[in-house]
Every structure is written in C-alpha cells, then in structure tokens.
Amino acid sequence: MPGRKRPPTMADVAHLAGVSPMTVSRAFREEASVKQETRRKIREAAESLGYVLDSTAAGLSSRKTGFVAATIPSINNANFADSLRGLTEGLAETGMQILLGYTDYDVAEEERLIEQMLRRRPEAVVVTGGAHSDRCRRLLANAAVPVVEIWDQPEEPLGAVVGFSNAGAASLMVDHFVEQGYRNIGFIGGDSSRDTRGLDRRRGFLRALREHGLSDERVLAYGMPPITMAQGAEAIEALRARWPETEAVMCVSDLSAFGALSACQRLGLKVPGDIAIAGFGAYDIAEHANPPITTIDVSAREIGARAAALIIDLLEAEQSSDLSLVEIEPKLLARASTLKG
Amino acid sequence: MPGRKRPPTMADVAHLAGVSPMTVSRAFREEASVKQETRRKIREAAESLGYVLDSTAAGLSSRKTGFVAATIPSINNANFADSLRGLTEGLAETGMQILLGYTDYDVAEEERLIEQMLRRRPEAVVVTGGAHSDRCRRLLANAAVPVVEIWDQPEEPLGAVVGFSNAGAASLMVDHFVEQGYRNIGFIGGDSSRDTRGLDRRRGFLRALREHGLSDERVLAYGMPPITMAQGAEAIEALRARWPETEAVMCVSDLSAFGALSACQRLGLKVPGDIAIAGFGAYDIAEHANPPITTIDVSAREIGARAAALIIDLLEAEQSSDLSLVEIEPKLLARASTLKG
DNA sequence: TTGAAAGCGTTACCAA
DNA sequence: TTGGTAACGCTTTCAA
Numbered sequence: 001m002p003g004r005k006r007p008p009t010m011a012d013v014a015h016l017a018g019v020s021p022m023t024v025s026r027a028f029r030e031e032a033s034v035k036q037e038t039r040r041k042i043r044e045a046a047e048s049l050g051y052v053l054d055s056t057a058a059g060l061s062s063r064k065t066g067f068v069a070a071t072i073p074s075i076n077n078a079n080f081a082d083s084l085r086g087l088t089e090g091l092a093e094t095g096m097q098i099l100l101g102y103t104d105y106d107v108a109e110e111e112r113l114i115e116q117m118l119r120r121r122p123e124a125v126v127v128t129g130g131a132h133s134d135r136c137r138r139l140l141a142n143a144a145v146p147v148v149e150i151w152d153q154p155e156e157p158l159g160a161v162v163g164f165s166n167a168g169a170a171s172l173m174v175d176h177f178v179e180q181g182y183r184n185i186g187f188i189g190g191d192s193s194r195d196t197r198g199l200d201r202r203r204g205f206l207r208a209l210r211e212h213g214l215s216d217e218r219v220l221a222y223g224m225p226p227i228t229m230a231q232g233a234e235a236i237e238a239l240r241a242r243w244p245e246t247e248a249v250m251c252v253s254d255l256s257a258f259g260a261l262s263a264c265q266r267l268g269l270k271v272p273g274d275i276a277i278a279g280f281g282a283y284d285i286a287e288h289a290n291p292p293i294t295t296i297d298v299s300a301r302e303i304g305a306r307a308a309a310l311i312i313d314l315l316e317a318e319q320s321s322d323l324s325l326v327e328i329e330p331k332l333l334a335r336a337s338t339l340k341g
Numbered sequence: 342m343p344g345r346k347r348p349p350t351m352a353d354v355a356h357l358a359g360v361s362p363m364t365v366s367r368a369f370r371e372e373a374s375v376k377q378e379t380r381r382k383i384r385e386a387a388e389s390l391g392y393v394l395d396s397t398a399a400g401l402s403s404r405k406t407g408f409v410a411a412t413i414p415s416i417n418n419a420n421f422a423d424s425l426r427g428l429t430e431g432l433a434e435t436g437m438q439i440l441l442g443y444t445d446y447d448v449a450e451e452e453r454l455i456e457q458m459l460r461r462r463p464e465a466v467v468v469t470g471g472a473h474s475d476r477c478r479r480l481l482a483n484a485a486v487p488v489v490e491i492w493d494q495p496e497e498p499l500g501a502v503v504g505f506s507n508a509g510a511a512s513l514m515v516d517h518f519v520e521q522g523y524r525n526i527g528f529i530g531g532d533s534s535r536d537t538r539g540l541d542r543r544r545g546f547l548r549a550l551r552e553h554g555l556s557d558e559r560v561l562a563y564g565m566p567p568i569t570m571a572q573g574a575e576a577i578e579a580l581r582a583r584w585p586e587t588e589a590v591m592c593v594s595d596l597s598a599f600g601a602l603s604a605c606q607r608l609g610l611k612v613p614g615d616i617a618i619a620g621f622g623a624y625d626i627a628e629h630a631n632p633p634i635t636t637i638d639v640s641a642r643e644i645g646a647r648a649a650a651l652i653i654d655l656l657e658a659e660q661s662s663d664l665s666l667v668e669i670e671p672k673l674l675a676r677a678s679t680l681k682g
Numbered sequence: 683t684t685g686a687a688a689g690c691g692t693t694a695c696c697a698a
Numbered sequence: 699t700t701g702g703t704a705a706c707g708c709t710t711t712c713a714a
Contacts, residue, residue: 050483
C-alpha cells in the first residue's frame with residue numbers, strides 16, 4: 001500500500017489551466033475579477049485534479065483564518081447546543097467556521113482550551129460564562145480579537161456580552177411560586193462553585209425568598225454539574241427526607257427537574273398537589289413531561305444568533321474593544337407542574 | 342480606539358530571549374533538545390510578551406495540522422454528542438483538535454461541509470453514516486487521509502468503519518416484542534430517506550416482523566428527522582387512529598418514544614398494558630421516564646473512542662487505505678414500558 | 683545544543 | 699484582466 005500522496009497545489013492547477021497561480025487564487029474568490037472563460041477553465045482544471053484550496057496557507061498569507069473560536073461547558077446540553085446552532089447559522093453567510101471546545105465546567109480546562117484555540121488565530125472568540133482564570137483573561141486580551149461572553153452578565157466583562165442575569169431569572173420563579181401560594185420552597189442545584197450560572201441562579205433564588213420573608217434554608221447541592229436526571233431524582237428524595245413540609249422546588253435545570261418529577265411520581269406523590277416542581281432552560285422534555293414542567297426560557301438560540309451578529313459588526317468595525325451588552329430577557333413558562341387548582 | 346495590534350512572533354520571543362527563532366521553536370516542543378536554562382529563559386520571554394504559537398504557520402511548514410475533521414447529523418443529539426465525546430477524549434493524548442460540522446441529515450450539506458473542512462487539511466476524517474454524494478466520495482478519496490465511518494455499516498465503505506447494523510439492531514426489538522407475546526406491532530419513524538440509519542432500522546424491523554409471520558403494515562413516517570418528542574406524540578395518535586388494535590410500537594429514537602409515551606398517558610392509556618412503547622438510543626430520558634422505556638443501547642461513546650483509537654493506529658501506520666471494520670454490538674435494554682405482567 | 687537557509691501554499695501589492 | 703515578487707510565521711534540513 002502506498003503512502004499518502006501530496007495533494008495538488010494552486011501551482012498544479014495553474015499549470016494545467018495555463019495561467020499563473022495568482023489567477024487561480026483569484027478564480028476561487030467570487031468577488032475577484034477574472035474573465036468568465038478563464039475562471040471556467042481553472043475550475044475545470046481544479047476539479048479534474050481534485051484540487052482543494054489550502055486555507056492553512058491562505059490564512060497565513062491573508063491573516064484571516066476564517067475561524068471563530070467558541071467554548072461551551074458541555075457538548076451534551078440542549079441549551080448550549082441551541083446557542084451553538086444560533087451562532088453557526090448567524091455566521092454561515094460570512095463563511096466563518098466554528099472552532100469548538102468543551103470546558104467541562106472547569107476554568108483550568110477553559111484556559112487550556114483557549115490557549116489551544118488561540119494558536120489557530122481565530123478572528124473572534126465566544127466564551128460561555130463570565131468566570132475565567134487570570135491567565136485566560138490575559139491570553140484573550142493579548143489575542144486582540146473581539147471577545148463575546150454569553151449566558152452570563154460578568155462583573156468584569158472581557159469584551160462584549162450577550163447574556164442575562166441568572167439570579168434575576170431565578171427570582172422570577174420565586175415570584176411565581178409565591179403567587180401560587182407556596183410558602184415552603186426549596187432549591188436543588190449542583191455541588192461546588194464550578195457551574196457559576198447555576199450558583200447565580202441559587203443566589204438569586206434564595207435572595208428572592210428572603211425578600212418575600214420566606215425561609216431560604218431548603219437548599220440541596222447534589223453532585224457535580226451538570227446535574228443529571230438521576231441526581232435530580234436522588235436530590236428530591238433527600239430534600240423531602242430533610243424538609244418534609246416542602247411544597248415547591250426549583251431545580252437548576254429541566255433535566256434535574258424531570259428526574260425529580262419522575263422520582264416523586266414513583267413514590268406516589270402528586271405533582272403538583274403534593275409537591276410542585278420547576279426547572280430551568282425550556283428543554284423539550286419540560287414541555288412534554290406529564291405534567292409539563294414550569295421552566296424559564298432564556299432563548300438559547302437567540303443568544304448564539306445575537307453573538308454572531310455582534311461578531312460580524314465588530315469585525316467590520318475593525319476595532320477590538322467593543323463592550324456592548326446585549327441583554328436577553330428570560331421568560332417564565334408557567335406550566336401544570338406548579339399550578340394550583 | 343486603536344486597531345488590533347499584530348501579535349508577537351517567534352522572532353520577537355527569540356530576540357527578547359537572546360536566541361535564534363529556531364531555538365524558540367524547539368523550546369515549545371517537549372521532545373526537542375534544548376538546554377534546561379535556555380528553555381526557561383524562552384518560556385519566560387514568551388509569557389511576558391503574551392506569545393502564543395501560531396499553528397497555522399506551524400501546520401503549513403510541517404504539513405501536520407493537528408486537525409481531525411468530524412461530521413455528525415445534528416449537534417443537538419445526545420447520541421452523537423456522546424460519540425463526539427468519545428472521539429475527543431480518545432484523541433486528547435495526541436493533542437489533535439476536532440473540526441466539527443453538522444450535516445443536518447443532508448448529503449448535500451455534508452458535501453459542502455467536507456469540502457470546507459478539507460481546506461483545513463485535517464489529518465483524518467470521521468463521518469457519521471454511510472450515505473455520501475459522489476463528489477463527497479471523490480473529495481475524500483483525493484484527500485488521501487484516513488477516513489472512518491461511524492454509526493453505520495456502509496455497503497461501500499470509504500475507509501475504516503466503526504458501526505453496527507441498524508437493521509439488525511431493530512430486529513432485536515421485534516424479537517423482544519414477540520417474546521412478550523405482542524402480535525400487532527407498529528413502527529414510528531421519520532419521513533423521507535434523509536435519515537438512512539432510521540430507514541435501516543425500519544427496514545430491519547419490518548423484515549423481522551415478516552420473518553415472524555406478522556403484519557408489517559403498521560408503519561407511520563412522521564415529520565423530518567430528527568423526529569422530535571412532539572412528532573412522536575402526534576405520530577402515536579395517528580397510528581392508533583388508523584390501527585386501533587396496535588399492541589406495541591417501536592419508535593425510531595427514544596425522544597419520539599418519550600413523546601409517544603406522554604401522549605398515551607395524557608389520553609389515559611396505560612403503558613404497558615394498553616400499549617407497549619419502545620425507543621432507540623439509550624438516552625437518559627428512556628431510563629428516567631415513568632415507566633422506563635425499553636430501548637437499544639449502541640454504546641455511542643464507545644463508537645467515538647474506537648474511532649479515535651483507529652485513527653491513531655492509521656496515522657502511525659502511515660498508510661491511507663485501511664478498511665478495518667469494528668463492529669459494535671447493539672444491546673436491548675428491556676424495561677417496564679414493554680414488559681407484560 | 684544551537685543556528686542559517688530554504689521552503690510550506692497562499693495572498694498582498696504593485697506593475698503591466 | 700493578468701502576472702511577478704515578496705511576504706506570512708513557522709519547521710525541515712543541514713551544518714556547526
């Protein structure tokens with residue numbers, strides 16, 4: 001079996017088409033001026049050689065790599081996947097490609113990823129969340145490309161922001177619970193401070209409870225984020241064991257909420273009735289569960305789309321330190337799982 | 342506001358550290374021989390300048406880009422996300438980065454993506470599924486890099502394969518249904534032939550029905566793949582309207598199965614009892630639903646991991662046309678949603 | 683262990 | 699509309 005052969009270059013195409021490499025280069029860009037006939041000849045030569053443009057070389061020469069780097073905490077999360085889709089679609093017209101990394105909810109891993117990605121010289125960077133290591137901040141600042149933080153409202157933004165207040169979003173749920181007449185209210189979230197968005201939700205939730213003069217003690221941190229259906233199930237049992245009087249619970253995500261709902265139903269509890277359960281994120285599962293689960297929709301896809309639009313603007317403006325803040329408004333979707341009567 | 346500044350290069354670092362660029366280049370690779378002290382000096386200089394290696398240039402020079410291109414049908418799908426995770430983790434030790442694309446279950450889009458990705462000169466390509474346009478096949482053949490097809494068993498493989506028979510997997514479910522004593526059995530899948538894996542499952546399912554001497558008429562194709570919870574819900578109602586005697590149904594994925602389950606429960610049907618429902622893919626939701634949903638586990642993560650291992654081998658072997666076939670064995674997970682008594 | 687020279691495949695720039 | 703020349707920032711190769 002032969003080793004891999006060297007792929008054809010522009011020079012090969014140019015030779016076959018009887019033009020200079022420079023003309024071939026032009027022929028591959030729509031906007032460049034090349035005679036119709038010449039372009040056709042070149043395309044034919046290229047196709048017959050199986051020529052594919054080398055964007056590595058193109059990027060080196062033009063200093064435009066066509067990459068946008070993006071980090072998300074987890075690949076397997078419908079919310080982040082939706083944001084990513086919005087971003088991809090928004091950037092599609094520009095021909096930019098996404099360079100994706102998963103931080104696994106870990107700032108050290110984020111730092112490693114960001115450095116690895118910056119080696120590819122992305123023209124812009126999108127990061128999920130506002131918590132970063134100092135070195136990561138320095139790397140991004142040095143990179144001197146537009147940075148957009150999404151899904152959060154950092155106190156010290158790196159650049160532009162497309163996000164919302166996780167604390168504020170969670171307080172919407174407290175308002176809803178109180179409106180429905182619940183008094184003994186709990187919260188189920190992840191362990192540790194890795195998931196800063198989850199932590200913000202909890203903080204906002206507890207603060208809102210206090211503001212309503214209610215107890216903020218019924219909190220259970222359970223497992224490492226992202227907290228799963230299984231963990232939601234375990235958590236609600238633990239919560240009920242410790243605070244049997246609990247009437248309503250918000251879970252940090254719809255997945256854990258669904259786990260909690262299923263666990264309650266297996267125990268013969270009525271939801272709502274015996275206990276109300278709410279989630280976060282407007283996942284499909286919240287809509288299709290029995291009963292449908294009250295949740296908060298943060299327009300994940302729109303977040304990505306707005307980030308894309310921002311990047312396009314920033315790249316055109318040719319200046320790196322835009323600090324614009326796009327605020328997404330979380331919406332409460334009240335559903336049967338928390339509605340009385 | 343100033344325009345973006347030009348990032349520092351190796352030459353800058355070399356100058357500051359008082360060595361040649363070549364030595365800086367070596368200092369950034371663990372295995373290269375550089376004096377301890379020199380390396381330290383260089384690292385310091387680099388850090389103080391905020392220097393980050395340019396892998397665009399490195400790749401051009403060394404002809405090793407460190408990219409593995411991978412396409413999956415959909416970003417928002419836990420199965421493919423798991424495979425991707427297996428792939429990423431398996432490649433982590435090599436330092437290779439994944440260049441990801443979503444085909445949206447469309448071979449034309451796949452062709453476009455593959456061409457775009459080949460411009461980045463990936464060292465290997467992973468594609469999901471065995472259906473490709475002719476031009477796509479040609480492009481991949483010309484690229485002369487290892488190709489691995491996953492999640493399928495193509496009749497004409499492009500290269501190596503890590504997959505399983507979707508038809509065979511579905512027939513496991515028929516065996517299970519028959520064993521449980523169901524006779525009037527249906528199938529819910531997606532519309533059209535876009536999702537070839539779904540189509541294979543249907544074919545295998547219907548063939549197995551016939552082999553058991555059962556009717557294969559209760560088939561509903563509903564909506565474009567990926568078929569959602571909502572479509573699963575609509576589909577089961579339509580199926581029951583047309584064939585009220587249906588005792589058991591397999592859905593093309595766990596998501597549609599869950600939608601179907603929820604719909605039945607809303608209609609007051611008992612699952613199982615009035616109707617048995619099964620899915621495919623071993624999603625979390627199948628495990629945590631009430632009742633838990635019988636499904637088929639195809640070890641999505643392992644598929645990715647095995648693909649990674651294969652790629653590492655192929656890259657070491659330095660030959661491009663390996664045709665090895667790694668067969669994954671789908672396993673039926675029998676759960677309450679289809680169990681009698 | 684270190685350095686100098688010659689590319690890698692493309693595009694920017696200037697000239698024709 | 700086309701072509702020549704000089705980068706782009708790095709690594710390969712060879713030499714010291």
